[in-house]
Amino acid sequence: MCLGIPMVVEEGDDMSASCRRRDEVRRVSTMLIGAQPPGTRVLVHIDTAVRVLEAEEADRIDDALDGLAAALDGRAFDHLFADLVDREPELPEFLRGQVP
Incomplete structure (x- = not known):
């Protein structure tokens, strides 16, 4: 199973970008979405940016990932x-409408 991780573009070109998530920075391919300006939030799967995210959606994904980590650690997670x-x-x- 793969999880998409929201990251923020710091700098890049048509082929790849340096992206940050909290304290981690990694080089990811941007070939599927093209060059993105710094500050753009992207969804990254296996070091490939697969789509641009709105800030609200990126925050919801981050909260869900934090919630899963909290649940695994036995900490409160409902607020996430x-x-x-x-x-x-x-x-x-x-x-909707596809379910019999």
Whole structure:
């Protein structure tokens, strides 16, 4: 299983970019999304940027990853899933109507 990690572009070109997530910096391929300006948030799978993220979505992904780590450590994690509290899970819109 692969997880997408939100990262922030620091500098790059048409082929790759130096991206940061917290204290980690790594070079990732940008061949799928093209050159991105510094400050752009991207979703990275196996050192490849696969799409540009809006800040809110990147924050939700970071919270979910932090929540999983907290749950594994036995720490409180409900606050990291605030968008899911007090509601039933919903299918993404593109999957609605496809369920028999």
